[in-house]
Amino acid sequence: MRLRNKPWAKDFIQKHPEILIPNPEEFKGKWNEVFGNDHPLHIEVGSGKGQFIVGMALANPEINYIGIELYDKVIVKALQKALEAGSPPNLRLLKVNAEELENFFQKNEVDRIYLNFSDPWPKKRHAKRRLTHERFLRIYESILVDGGEIHFKTDNRGLFEYSLVSMSQYGMVLNEVSLDLHANEPEDNIRTEYEEKFSALGQPIYRLEAQFAK
Numbered sequence: 528m529r530l531r532n533k534p535w536a537k538d539f540i541q542k543h544p545e546i547l548i549p550n551p552e553e554f555k556g557k558w559n560e561v562f563g564n565d566h567p568l569h570i571e572v573g574s575g576k577g578q579f580i581v582g583m584a585l586a587n588p589e590i591n592y593i594g595i596e597l598y599d600k601v602i603v604k605a606l607q608k609a610l611e612a613g614s615p616p617n618l619r620l621l622k623v624n625a626e627e628l629e630n631f632f633q634k635n636e637v638d639r640i641y642l643n644f645s646d647p648w649p650k651k652r653h654a655k656r657r658l659t660h661e662r663f664l665r666i667y668e669s670i671l672v673d674g675g676e677i678h679f680k681t682d683n684r685g686l687f688e689y690s691l692v693s694m695s696q697y698g699m700v701l702n703e704v705s706l707d708l709h710a711n712e713p714e715d716n717i718r719t720e721y722e723e724k725f726s727a728l729g730q731p732i733y734r735l736e737a738q739f740a741k
């Protein structure tokens with residue numbers, strides 16, 4: 528993703544701690560208190576400009592959502608979308624690195640993880656950076672409920688093939704695999720920014736649902 532400098536992003540972010548939580552480590556094990564209910568918690572890792580997570584929060588008010596993104600310049604767009612959508616009460620954003628998820632969530636706290644159009648890191652020597660590498664699967668498993676699921680969409684065939692192998696070698700069960708999601712797009716599919724872009728170029732969208740052992 529090409530990033531332009533946005534000096535105003537930091538200030539804007541600081542003005543909205545009610546949505547973009549500045550001190551997420553304080554809420555490890557207590558996200559139900561933040562949301563004020565015991566609804567399931569779904570997180571998106573690498574939520575980019577937020578179209579998916581904001582859309583999901585609006586469509587499913589009985590589920591709590593947290594969008595996780597590494598960069599100020601990107602997450603500020605998700606924050607703007609959340610504000611424009613009327614600050615859905617079931618949505619929060621965290622500007623953190625997926626490598627540190629265990630600092631913010633405890634075991635059994637997260638019910639589902641979404642990965643959408645994760646950076647493919649095509650070079651073999653960068654495989655460890657892929658968000659479906661074994662080292663990330665281990666982190667996801669350590670915060671998910673037993674039998675928790677990962678839902679993954681991508682336009683990148685290489686990353687999809689790699690992820691199928693990585694997940695099955697890890698011992699996960701594949702419950703759904705689609706090699707062309709938009710050929711028969713489910714009514715409740717919320718498209719991400721990247722999904723719209725690649726679909727408009729005529730590229731197939733790959734999707735899977737995988738589950739950790741119970």
Ligand code: SAM
Binds near residue numbers: 624626
């Ligand atoms: N999910 C969005 C979509 O489908 O439109 C954005 C896709 S973009 C290719 C991948 C995003 O993941 C980028 O915004 C990037 O900053 C974020 N990202 C990559 N590695 C991450 C990490 N370790 N922790 C949090 N976010 C990460």
